[in-house]
Amino acid sequence: MEFKDIVLQRYAAKKFHGKKVPDALINEILEMVRFAPSALNLQPWKIKVVTNEKVLERLRPAANDQEQVSTCSHLLVFCAETDYPALIRRLDALMKKHGVPDAHRMEVVGMAEKFSTLMTPEQRFAWSQAQTYLALGNALNGAKALGLDSCPMGGFNPAEFTRILAIPKHLVPVILCAVGYGADKPGPKIRFSREDILF
Amino acid sequence: MEFKDIVLQRYAAKKFHGKKVPDALINEILEMVRFAPSALNLQPWKIKVVTNEKVLERLRPAANDQEQVSTCSHLLVFCAETDYPALIRRLDALMKKHGVPDAHRMEVVGMAEKFSTLMTPEQRFAWSQAQTYLALGNALNGAKALGLDSCPMGGFNPAEFTRILAIPKHLVPVILCAVGYGADKPGPKIRFSREDILF
Numbered sequence: 001m002e003f004k005d006i007v008l009q010r011y012a013a014k015k016f017h018g019k020k021v022p023d024a025l026i027n028e029i030l031e032m033v034r035f036a037p038s039a040l041n042l043q044p045w046k047i048k049v050v051t052n053e054k055v056l057e058r059l060r061p062a063a064n065d066q067e068q069v070s071t072c073s074h075l076l077v078f079c080a081e082t083d084y085p086a087l088i089r090r091l092d093a094l095m096k097k098h099g100v101p102d103a104h105r106m107e108v109v110g111m112a113e114k115f116s117t118l119m120t121p122e123q124r125f126a127w128s129q130a131q132t133y134l135a136l137g138n139a140l141n142g143a144k145a146l147g148l149d150s151c152p153m154g155g156f157n158p159a160e161f162t163r164i165l166a167i168p169k170h171l172v173p174v175i176l177c178a179v180g181y182g183a184d185k186p187g188p189k190i191r192f193s194r195e196d197i198l199f
Numbered sequence: 200m201e202f203k204d205i206v207l208q209r210y211a212a213k214k215f216h217g218k219k220v221p222d223a224l225i226n227e228i229l230e231m232v233r234f235a236p237s238a239l240n241l242q243p244w245k246i247k248v249v250t251n252e253k254v255l256e257r258l259r260p261a262a263n264d265q266e267q268v269s270t271c272s273h274l275l276v277f278c279a280e281t282d283y284p285a286l287i288r289r290l291d292a293l294m295k296k297h298g299v300p301d302a303h304r305m306e307v308v309g310m311a312e313k314f315s316t317l318m319t320p321e322q323r324f325a326w327s328q329a330q331t332y333l334a335l336g337n338a339l340n341g342a343k344a345l346g347l348d349s350c351p352m353g354g355f356n357p358a359e360f361t362r363i364l365a366i367p368k369h370l371v372p373v374i375l376c377a378v379g380y381g382a383d384k385p386g387p388k389i390r391f392s393r394e395d396i397l398f
Contacts (some may be wrong), residue, residue: 003344006202007231007337027393032206034390037339039353043391046398079398090391098389126325130332130373137336138206140236145202154238171398174329190297191233192242192289194226199245199278199370 006144008189013149014068016180020051021073025146026179029076032142036135040112042091044081044128045135046171049074055164062160063176068151072178077161078136080128083170084116129174139177149182205343207388212348213267215379219250220272224345225378228275231341235334239311241290243280243327244334245370248273254363261359262375267350271377276360277335279327282369283315328373338376348381 026049038044050056051074060069069075081087088109095105116124136152143150153176161173225248237243249255250273259268268274280286287308294304315323335351342349352375360372 001202003200003202003205003340004227004231007234007341010236012236028203030393030396032203034393034396035206035388036336037209037211037351039351041389043396046396048398090395094389094391098387100389122321122325126321126328129325130329133329133332134336137235137333138340141202141337141340142206152236152238168398188297189234190240190293190299192293194229194233196289197229197233197242197245199247199367 001145003141006141009186010140010144010150011182011186011189012151013178013180013182013184014151015183016068016071016073016149016178017183018071019073019181021148021180025148026074028146029139029142029179032138033135036138038131038134039127040108042087042112042131044087045132046079046081048077048079048165048167050077050165051075058164059161062164063153063156066153066155068153068178069176071180071183072151073180076139076177076179077165077167077173078132078175078177079167079171080125080132080174081170082121082125082128082172084112084124086170088112088116125172132174136175136177139179143179148179151178152176153178200344202340205340208385209339209343209349210381210385210388211350212377212379212381212383213350214382215267215270215272215348215377216382217270218272218380220347220378220380224347225273227345228338228341228378231337232334235337237330237333238326239307241286241311241330243286244331245278245280247276247278247364247366249276249364250274257363258360261363262352262355265352265354267352267377268375270379270382271350272379275338275376275378276364276366276372277331277374277376278366278370279324279331279373280369281320281324281327281371283311283323285369287311287315324371331373335374335376338378342378347378350377351375352377
């Protein structure tokens with residue numbers, strides 16, 4: 001499937017058939033998420049995959065009672081990492097493990113320490129959130145590439161999700177990605193014209 | 200080209216051959232950007248495409264002197280829209296033009312007004328920035344799908360870019376996407392394991 005067709009055929013499914021997606025396909029989506037780009041390769045995201053129907057039912061009221069939450073097969077809860085010292089240590093260890101030359105590794109770690117220290121906590125969170133949306137984009141396009149449907153959802157209560165899913169404090173749920181087999185039809189794709197988005 | 204291969208072959212080019220990319224291909228990338236998803240379909244982004252070599256040379260010092268800025272063919276400057284009242288009016292007009300039923304149109308506009316009013320200016324900016332990263336993701340994957348290379352760059356001075364490119368105040372440059380033909384080779388893709396990104 002051409003990427004352009006993926007982009008044009010992807011839509012935000014408002015309802016899913018209950019049918020479960022094989023875990024192997026979800027794992028493929030997670031691979032595409034894993035290889036998403038991020039500044040300094042920090043990958044400031046973690047994902048909670050929820051499939052338990054009872055848990056999905058409990059989450060639904062915390063997501064404006066949206067039907068996608070309880071009818072999807074897998075709900076990917078994308079969380080932004082806010083603990084930068086720990087994240088930088090993890091990246092350092094990852095680079096060491098992969099044999100990245102010391103000079104380059106130390107340069108990356110130094111830059112990451114410098115730029116994260118210069119930011120306020122709000123800016124760090126916003127930055128992690130933005131990177132996490134790159135990972136989300138790969139999940140949405142990746143699902144369509146595999147013949148699946150998805151729905152990104154920002155309308156939910158992060159505190160409630162944190163409570164119900166016992167999400168550690170340093171991770172903040174920023175966006176949901178429901179995955180399954182769409183039970184609705186995509187509407188027309190209404191977008192600003194090319195002229196409208198250029199300046 | 201399979202989406203998975205696009206994801207695995209895309210890399211952040213650190214240097215480009217000077218060769219110009221045909222505008223037709225850049226327009227294809229812009230189409231994929233245009234059809235990116237965004238919450239409430241607000242599409243809170245605008246893009247400045249810079250090709251003039253003299254301008255690129257002037258921008259380079261404002262982007263940590265990174266070689267990609269002056270060796271790329273097209274530099275896409277992704278800006279986040281911060282003027283929500285104007286953006287919501289534009290979306291309203293767009294929906295009217297496309298014949299979206301009044302009830303649905305007014306519901307979307309009402310939600311957009313409500314949620315944008317609840318946010319602080321910082322939160323609105325962060326939200327626009329995150330959505331803009333979804334558009335960026337389509338540009339990066341789209342470039343690779345078309346046989347091109349790209350480099351996302353967050354390390355630049357937005358105020359300097361705003362000054363040099365005379366960017367209107369309501370648009371904030373958040374991320375650059377250099378596009379061209381890579382003159383370097385991709386290194387190994389080092390990422391946290393699947394277990395590391397799940398919890």
